[in-house]
Amino acid sequence: MITYIIKRLIQAVFILLLLTFIVYGVMRFVPGDPLLMYLGATDIQALSPEALDQARQELGLDQGILVQYFKWLGNVFQGDWGKSFHFKADxxxxxxxxxxxxxxxxxxxxxxxxxxxxxxxxxxxxxxxxxxxxxxxxxxxxxxxxxxxxxxxxxxxxxxxxxxxxxxxxxxxxxxxxxxxxxxxxxxxxxxxxxxxxxxxxxxxxxxxxxxxxxxxxxxxxxxxxxxxxxxxxxxxxxxxxxxxxxxxxxxxxxxxxxxxxxxxxxxxxxxxxxxxxxxxxxxxxxxxxxxxxxxxxxxxxxxxxxxxxxxxxxxxx
Amino acid sequence: MALLTVENLKTYFHTDFGLVKAVDGVSYEINEKEIIGIVGESGCGKSVSQLSTLQLITSPPGQIVDGKVIFEGRDLLQFSANGSEMRSIRGGQIAIIFQEPMTSLNPTLSVFQQIGEMLELHLKMDKEMQRKHSIELLKQVGIPDAERRIDDYPHQFSGGMRQRVMIAMALSCNPKILIADEPTTAVDVTTQAQLLALMQNLVNQYNTSLIIVTHNLGVVARYAERIYVMYAGRIVESGTCDDIFNQPKHPYTIGLLKCVPRLDEAEGTKLVPIEGLPPNLINMPSTCAFLPRCPYSIDKCREEVWPPLKRVNGQYVSCYVDTRR
Structure with missing residues (x-):
């Protein structure tokens, strides 16, 4: 029984990895830029490229998707689930x-x-x-x-x-x-x-x-x-x-x-x-x-x- | 007076195809400490007659339309089907063992839960007493290591062992009558003999009367004192075990005995099957139901209704023909 539960929990970890990975990927293919939300702006043209780049860097959005995903994953295990762009909160x-x-x-x-x-x-x-x-x-x-x-x-x-x-x-x-x-x-x-x-x-x-x-x-x-x-x-x-x-x-x-x-x-x-x-x-x-x-x-x-x-x-x- | 008297019991089933008279005017009785056998082929109404005495017929489609079941002076059919009087008889006074040990025990309750609830219900025992008594019962029916196995579930027992559990359960409240409805049909031959011997021992020990319902003549020959032979919802012959086996009088009984091998027969004697098939119980003719298969039939059989049982030398036979000639 205990062995069974442990086996199932290990399976669960893999299911969750796959799930979060798919969601991570799908979110990136959806049109729209999170920076607008983050910067509280309505028109991306109004922002200077420097400001955009800086924001991208702050959020880590300048890195590849895989890098971002594994970074996020590593942080999750340490109890850091990232910050909301919108609420600016944990x-x-x-x-x-x-x-x-x-x-x-x-x-x-x-x-x-x-x-x-x-x-x-x-x-x-x-x-x-x-x-x-x-x-x-x-x-x-x-x-x-x-x-x-x-x-x-x-x-x-x-x-x-x-x-x-x-x-x-x-x-x-x-x-x-x-x-x-x-x-x-x-x-x-x-x-x-x-x-x-x-x-x-x-x-x-x-x-x-x-x-x-x-x-x-x-x-x-x-x-x-x-x-x-x-x-x-x-x-x-x-x-x-x-x-x-x-x-x-x-x-x-x-x-x-x-x-x-x-x-x-x-x-x-x-x-x-x-x-x-x-x-x-x-x-x-x-x-x-x-x-x-x-x-x-x-x-x-x-x-x-x-x-x-x-x-x-x-x-x-x- | 007999312990249980069944008079003119009629149980009909209303099906989509018509009215099935599964039990059509059956009467029998059993005395204290007696063992009787009710014999007949599949579908002749022997099980339904037993379920009817305890009002265990599913209704609809089944319905007990007539008859009396007198037990200790009271007519059980006057009680409401699931009322407290009927329930105190079931399991407490009259217990029943079913044919299929594999499916007759609840798979999700332990053996102790299933025996214990009867002891609690009928004998008002507390948990500790229930446990002691259940273990004792399991020992009596020959289940090894009863103290441990009492908490096992039915699937952990073999078919024969489950039937032993059923016997223990049925006898747990010391009933006056035990009905064994084809108790050994589903188990292998050696187990059959053991179970029957066990039942015989226990009913002797507890002074319980036993009704063995079976299609196996060998079983009743060995254990029953009196035998009732059923055909198409009626009793066609009854008498003591010796009489039925030595001088069968109804053509059906004669036919049945001819298809059972006997040790006292000359070597090479062929068994004779009963020709034809049992009748369809829907829309039965009023003449004798055995008529189409009967080698003895006379004109009177075709003209008159199924004859009532009449006494012939200590036996009761429902036939117009004197088969002794």
Whole structure:
């Protein structure tokens, strides 16, 4: 098990190297010059060539791409993630300010998409063909097909503008004002979790239906157990195996969705930072964000693989 | 009075192709400490009749449409299918062992979790007692190194060992009746003999009655005191083991015995298979279901409905023909 984790972590390092390298390369081929941003100018013609050269040197942009990449890499290992051209601040500092916001949002979305989704799936499977199944399945299918940016805007219009129940934008730390923070997060979290919730519900339903007609479930009934125990103890663990795989993939979608949703709700998280940095050609910030998201995705995949072993004792890690 | 009396049990399945009368008016009984055999070919309704007594039929499509299952004076079919009364009978009073040891145990729970939950449910044991008792049970069914293996998962056991675990689980709450639904079909022949001997020993020790459901006449010949022969959802003959084997009266039973090799037969005697196929249970005719395959049939068989069981010299036979002649 320990050997397995170490092996996977070594693999992860290579995946991250490849990822950051590709992003580094792609950013350089995108048209536009970061110097404009750095110098706060709108017209490159207005600047003297000397000033431009000096700025290039300061930023290290005069060197080859490979040299720049490995320099960046070497610095990252020493804890120096570079400086933002735009904010003129340490990338690591910027990320550490924005990261908790996105993680909080993501964890909430992940938590609710899993719990609500799996519960809906269980109800639909156990009451197959009854009205509860119809309602749950309909809800799940609707949830999957809704485009989240549209949902975000419609919710803002209804609950924010027309009814005035919820604040339409911004973020407040739950440590400062828990109630206000929650109110501000309701809509973004719904947007972020709804798609994953739908697919979790559908997958759990299918998987559960498959499991409850297995012989060992009949055995469980023959023991005299209650339906609740049979579903939650005997059937659920078995039917979660495929669901966990998809839940691992959803972490990615939640981060991808955060990019969109943080724009819609003006939340100062990492998604927004990444978008701004990409448009502003703020190379170092983009690199930093990609690295952090990469680490999170690789780690969640590892956690998923480890959790198979907890769910299914037949899984071996060698 | 018998410990368990099943009267006129009817279990039908509503399928897309029509109504399947899987069990159509089956009656049998079992006394305390008795071992009975229910014999028949695949699809004759023997398993469904057993699942019906515990209301373990999946509904829909299955439905118990008629009959009584009297256990200790109470009709089990009057209880709601998953209500507390029915559940206290299942596993606690009447336990069942299934055919497939490979799939009948939950792959994600350890053997201890699976036996322990029954002890907790029916005998209200605490964790420590559950553990002690489970280890004891595993030892009784002949699992070596039980203290360690109790925490293993089903996939770490062989098929025969898993069936031993199933037996341990079924007997864990000291039930009055053990139903063994083709308990040895999926294991090899030597293991079969060991498992049957083990079951016989244990039911004697615990004073449990045993219902062996099988298609294997050899199994019932050795262990059962009385035998019920089923065909197409009905019991066609019943009697003591000796009577059935020495003087079979129903043409189906006679056919079955002719296709089993016997040591007392002259060398070179050929086994005679039963011609034809078992009937399709959808839209069955009202005449005897064995008629198309029956070498003894007379005109009356074609004209009248399937005859009820009638007593012939201590046996019960459902046939118009006196096959002794």
């Amino acid at each position: 990338v690591l500092l910027l990320i550490s300010q924005r990261m908790p916001v996105t993680i909080y949002l993501g964890v909430l979305a992940f938590f609710f998409s899993s719990t609500i989704g799996i519960s809906l799936g269980i109800i639909a499977a156990v009451r197959r063909g009854k009205w509860a199944d119809t309602v749950a399945t309909l809800a799940a299918n609707t949830a999957i097909t809704i485009p989240i940016f549209w949902l975000g805007i419609i919710m803002i219009l209804i609950f924010g503008v027309s009814l005035g129940w919820l604040p339409i934008a911004g973020f407040t730390s739950p440590f400062d004002d828990f109630w206000l923070s929650t109110k501000k997060l309701i809509m973004p979290v719904i947007c972020l979790m709804i798609g994953s919730m739908g697919s979790n519900a559908r997958l759990t339903r299918t998987s559960m239906l498959e499991v409850i007609r297995q012989d060992y479930i009949r055995t469980a009934w023959s023991k005299g157990l209650k339906e609740r125990v049979i579903i939650l103890k005997h059937a659920l663990k078995n039917s979660l195996i495929p669901v966990i795989t998809v839940m691992g993939l959803q972490v990615r979608f939640i981060f991808g969705g955060a990019v969109l949703i943080e724009q819609v709700f003006a939340i100062p998280g990492m998604g927004r930072l990444l978008v701004d940095a990409t448009f502003g050609k703020d190379y170092m910030v983009v690199q930093g964000c990609v690295l952090v998201i990469g680490i999170i995705v690789v780690l969640t995949n590892l956690i998923v693989d480890i959790s198979y072993g907890w769910l299914d004792p037949r899984v071996r890690y060698d």
